[in-house]
Amino acid sequence: MFQLIARRTLLALAMILAASALTFALISAAPGNVAALIAERTAGPAASAELVQSIADDLGLNDPLPVRYGRWLLGSVNGNFGESLRTGKPIADEFAERAPVTGLLLLAGGAIAFTLSLIIGLLGAISNGGPLDKLLRAVSLVGASAPNFFVAALLVMLFSVTLGWLPAFAGSSAASWIMPSLTIALFPMSVLSRVVRVNLQEVMSRPFATTGFAMGYTRFGVLAREALPNIAVPYLTTFGAQFTLMIIGSIVVETVFALKGIGAFFIEAIRFRDFISMQATLLSFIVFFVFVNLLVDIICLLIDPRIRRQSNA
Amino acid sequence: MSDSTEEPLFSVRDLVIDLYTEQVSVRAVDGVSLDVYPGEVLAVVGESGSGKTVMTLGPLGLLPEGVSVDIRGYAECSGQSLLARSGKELARLRGENFGIIFQDPISALNPMKKVGPQLASQAMRLRAVSKAQARVIALELLQRTGIPDPEGRYNCYPHEMSGGMLQRVMIALALAGNPKILIADEPTTALDATVQAQILELLQDIQRKENIAIVLITHDISVVAQMADRVAVLYAGRVAEYGTMEDVLTRPIHPYTKGLLSSVPDFRGQRTEPVTGIPGSPPDQSSLLPGCRFAERCPAAQHQCREKRPALVEMADVNKAHRVACPIAVSEGWGQSNDS
Amino acid sequence: MPDSLKLSSIAKWPWAVLTPVLLFVAVSILAPWITPYDPAAQDYSAVLQGFSQEHWLGTDYLGRDMFSRIIAGARVSLVAMSIVLAAALIIGVMVGSFAGYVGGRTELVLISLIDIILSLPSLVVALAFIGIIGPGYWSMIAALTMAWWANYARMSRAVVTSELHQPYIEAARVMGAGHLHIFCRHILPHVLALVVVYASADAGALVLAIATLSFLGLGVEPPTPEWGQMLVDGMNYLEQYPHLVILPGLALTLVVSSFNLLGEHFALKKVPKGLSKRRLGILKKRRAREEMNMLEQEAKA
Numbered sequence: 007m008f009q010l011i012a013r014r015t016l017l018a019l020a021m022i023l024a025a026s027a028l029t030f031a032l033i034s035a036a037p038g039n040v041a042a043l044i045a046e047r048t049a050g051p052a053a054s055a056e057l058v059q060s061i062a063d064d065l066g067l068n069d070p071l072p073v074r075y076g077r078w079l080l081g082s083v084n085g086n087f088g089e090s091l092r093t094g095k096p097i098a099d100e101f102a103e104r105a106p107v108t109g110l111l112l113l114a115g116g117a118i119a120f121t122l123s124l125i126i127g128l129l130g131a132i133s134n135g136g137p138l139d140k141l142l143r144a145v146s147l148v149g150a151s152a153p154n155f156f157v158a159a160l161l162v163m164l165f166s167v168t169l170g171w172l173p174a175f176a177g178s179s180a181a182s183w184i185m186p187s188l189t190i191a192l193f194p195m196s197v198l199s200r201v202v203r204v205n206l207q208e209v210m211s212r213p214f215a216t217t218g219f220a221m222g223y224t225r226f227g228v229l230a231r232e233a234l235p236n237i238a239v240p241y242l243t244t245f246g247a248q249f250t251l252m253i254i255g256s257i258v259v260e261t262v263f264a265l266k267g268i269g270a271f272f273i274e275a276i277r278f279r280d281f282i283s284m285q286a287t288l289l290s291f292i293v294f295f296v297f298v299n300l301l302v303d304i305i306c307l308l309i310d311p312r313i314r315r316q317s318n319a
Numbered sequence: 320m321s322d323s324t325e326e327p328l329f330s331v332r333d334l335v336i337d338l339y340t341e342q343v344s345v346r347a348v349d350g351v352s353l354d355v356y357p358g359e360v361l362a363v364v365g366e367s368g369s370g371k372t373v374m375t376l377g378p379l380g381l382l383p384e385g386v387s388v389d390i391r392g393y394a395e396c397s398g399q400s401l402l403a404r405s406g407k408e409l410a411r412l413r414g415e416n417f418g419i420i421f422q423d424p425i426s427a428l429n430p431m432k433k434v435g436p437q438l439a440s441q442a443m444r445l446r447a448v449s450k451a452q453a454r455v456i457a458l459e460l461l462q463r464t465g466i467p468d469p470e471g472r473y474n475c476y477p478h479e480m481s482g483g484m485l486q487r488v489m490i491a492l493a494l495a496g497n498p499k500i501l502i503a504d505e506p507t508t509a510l511d512a513t514v515q516a517q518i519l520e521l522l523q524d525i526q527r528k529e530n531i532a533i534v535l536i537t538h539d540i541s542v543v544a545q546m547a548d549r550v551a552v553l554y555a556g557r558v559a560e561y562g563t564m565e566d567v568l569t570r571p572i573h574p575y576t577k578g579l580l581s582s583v584p585d586f587r588g589q590r591t592e593p594v595t596g597i598p599g600s601p602p603d604q605s606s607l608l609p610g611c612r613f614a615e616r617c618p619a620a621q622h623q624c625r626e627k628r629p630a631l632v633e634m635a636d637v638n639k640a641h642r643v644a645c646p647i648a649v650s651e652g653w654g655q656s657n658d659s
Numbered sequence: 660m661p662d663s664l665k666l667s668s669i670a671k672w673p674w675a676v677l678t679p680v681l682l683f684v685a686v687s688i689l690a691p692w693i694t695p696y697d698p699a700a701q702d703y704s705a706v707l708q709g710f711s712q713e714h715w716l717g718t719d720y721l722g723r724d725m726f727s728r729i730i731a732g733a734r735v736s737l738v739a740m741s742i743v744l745a746a747a748l749i750i751g752v753m754v755g756s757f758a759g760y761v762g763g764r765t766e767l768v769l770i771s772l773i774d775i776i777l778s779l780p781s782l783v784v785a786l787a788f789i790g791i792i793g794p795g796y797w798s799m800i801a802a803l804t805m806a807w808w809a810n811y812a813r814m815s816r817a818v819v820t821s822e823l824h825q826p827y828i829e830a831a832r833v834m835g836a837g838h839l840h841i842f843c844r845h846i847l848p849h850v851l852a853l854v855v856v857y858a859s860a861d862a863g864a865l866v867l868a869i870a871t872l873s874f875l876g877l878g879v880e881p882p883t884p885e886w887g888q889m890l891v892d893g894m895n896y897l898e899q900y901p902h903l904v905i906l907p908g909l910a911l912t913l914v915v916s917s918f919n920l921l922g923e924h925f926a927l928k929k930v931p932k933g934l935s936k937r938r939l940g941i942l943k944k945r946r947a948r949e950e951m952n953m954l955e956q957e958a959k960a
Contacts, residue, residue: 276789
């Protein structure tokens with residue numbers, strides 16, 4: 007068991023190294039010279055070739071790629087991501103300011119998606135082909151198809167413009183988080199509720215479900231007691247994937263609701279071709295994705311007694 | 320064995336069960352009437368597809384999801400009707416009266432649940448005892464069903480136990496609710512030959528000591544010979560022959576029963592003739608046709624067999640409990656040896 | 660191809676899920692002939708109008724006909740999506756098949772690359788590429804292709820690897836068939852069968868990705884009518900003229916839904932399902948008639 011977890015962890019670290027090296031190499035190969043951009047910002051469009059050269063030397067941009075990558079990675083691990091080409095501020099400061107926003111968004115959205123998808127999937131399985139099941143299936147289909155930004159716009163129309171209950175733009179109030187969290191939760195909720203529904207149906211056709219009925223449980227009892235624990239592994243695996251996908255939702259939602267999070271920072275970096283910020287943000291994304299997947303892997307290992315006990319022996 | 324003046328525990332009357340899927344409609348059970356009396360072992364025998372499982376588990380609402388079931392007729396347990404009940408009421412009746420043992424214990428036990436706690440929670444729910452008492456009961460049940468080191472096995476998951484052990488757990492689980500009737504659906508088919516005998520012995524022991532009625536669904540004549548008090552032979556959803564184990568196995572009358580017995584090589588060490596079996600294969604149960612279902616394969620079939628459904632008649636001259644659904648065989652008289 | 664999609668069994672195609680998708684494709688292809696106005700034509704005498712006889716779905720802030728723009732938007736989405744899908748498919752099948760066929764160290768390197776790309780959400784990969792090569796229509800196409808091919812490569816490799824072990828490949832080799840011949844004749848059909856079906860369902864995600872990039876200002880640029888980008892434009896008028904947001908949003912949701920419906924049809928595990936009440940009623944009646952027949956016949960005998 008411990009060996010298995012250790013191996014997964016090592017694999018995850020290798021993945022982070024490889025992925026970050028790849029992005030670093032690609033961004034370094036991008037057209038547009040970082041030194042020239044900096045020189046332009048400090049000395050205006052007429053920056054001399056010597057200035058560009060000296061900045062490049064200062065930053066070590068003329069060193070071979072592996073050396074630069076090593077230096078960058080080492081700096082990043084120590085919390086030094088360099089300075090934003092756009093604002094000149096240390097990227098670590100930006101992260102410190104923005105990470106809580108995105109983190110809160112992901113956690114709130116993840117919690118909503120987790121709870122509602124289980125409820126919706128279970129209700130669908132209880133209804134089992136009835137009108138409620140059909141309705142919920144349609145809701146999941148549309149929910150998994152509607153673009154985030156459209157959902158956000160509809161929520162603003164309903165709750166801010168028509169009803170006037172919630173502020174359209176994120177301020178400091180807790181209420182301002184409701185719409186962004188709901189928007190970001192809709193897609194994973196829809197996908198996950200289908201996963202719950204379909205897997206419950208599959209498990210209910212297995213012999214041990216019949217045993218559950220034979221033990222004197224009602225259909226609801228069998229669903230909740232026998233079937234639900236058995237969908238934990240597929241559910242959590244998909245949840246992990248959907249949780250990381252919420253980064254995309256977060257990018258869109260932060261843009262729509264003018265939230266100052268990592269997603270908005272990434273988009274600004276792309277728009278202004280701020281390579282240093284892009285690199286740092288991508289690294290943080292990679293770490294996040296790999297970490298979430300690792301966590302899900304480990305939880306699944308711990309949940310399934312067949313795996314857990316086998317590797318102990 | 321009990322005499323038939325007693326009230327039956329579980330009985331079905333004129334039971335008809337149709338199974339519907341998108342592809343076919345099958346009449347799995349076609350007008351079956353049977354009784355199970357307290358403390359007796361009724362063996363329901365037939366080939367696969369003869370409707371023996373559907374007949375027993377259908378009225379209890381235990382057919383797998385994904386098949387649409389239509390049940391008509393009458394089924395009751397301890398005087399309470401089982402049909403036309405809400406899912407909740409039926410679930411309660413199942414839990415209070417029946418314990419069920421399935422064919423393949425490995426797939427019939429929830430892989431995510433430890434065996435001991437599952438037994439305990441079942442005992443707690445159905446016997447209304449405390450958690451501590453339930454644990455004691457669960458350990459007793461494991462002991463009772465012959466599982467060595469119950470304490471050590473208490474926290475095992477199903478995948479950590481052998482098939483034979485799991486079938487014992489299955490039996491313990493069936494007993495956890497103090498059932499009046501045990502339904503064993505091919506309880507030994509999925510097990511090794513050596514384990515089969517042990518499980519049968521265990522079932523027999525339970526039946527004798529606790530006086531629980533057992534409905535034994537099987538295709539294995541040697542199992543019937545070892546355990547049954549009474550036997551019902553099913554063919555294509557209908558009862559072909561019914562009677563005491565002695566009557567049916569040693570003095571079979573229905574041509575199908577004879578064929579079935581002749582396809583068993585040596586169930587009591589008495590036979591030396593070659594195995595003959597029954598030519599042909601079971602009928603297509605998706606279409607409803609008049610006449611005897613066995614007529615197509617029957618060596619004694621006559622014209623009338625294909626026109627009218629044979630009634631199940633009592634062999635009045637010998638034993639009232641012996642009934643046969645074949646007018647031809649009945650008119651020829653009973654008691655021919657089965658190798659004629 | 661799955662049996663249900665063979666040309667010979669056209670009557671048994673899943674028309675219920677295919678029709679919405681085909682409708683979208685038809686509208687896109689016919690767009691230049693359907694649109695009543697030039698979708699780019701501005702008319703300052705008729706800005707921000709509601710629904711009317713002249714402008715069925717109203718006009719936007721430049722007086723452009725919304726109905727024409729929605730229809731034209733379908734075409735833009737379909738074209739962009741088709742280019743990306745075709746490119747990703749070709750690259751993916753080629754790289755994946757090559758990796759599977761060659762094996763060894765080359766395969767390991769390629770698979771690692773594919774795994775790295777797939778460890779990130781596709782849209783993040785696309786955004787990163789746009790960040791490197793700059794925004795614009797063709798960079799969006801290139802970026803989405805770079806993000807999308809890996810999935811097809813992984814699938815192709817899996818099929819190739821499993822097919823290579825089939826005895827009939829060995830037989831063909833013994834008979835002296837060349838690598839290219841074996842690949843094109845025996846392996847490629849299996850790869851395409853899987854990949855094309857997957858792609859038909861994947862199209863929805865791609866339409867969504869194109870709209871999202873355009874919404875973020877990193878994809879299709881104005882004045883080309885694109886739904887995501889039309890929606891951004893409309894956001895400024897959300898309070899007074901919500902139809903400028905609702906119409907493109909609705910169009911997007913409908914199109915993506917129909918692709919996802921198709922995808923679900925292919926992807927769902929075939930778990931046996933009970934019949935609907937109506938269907939069961941019909942079957943029960945039929946059975947009852949059959950039973951009456953049987954009893955009558957027996958009564959006559």
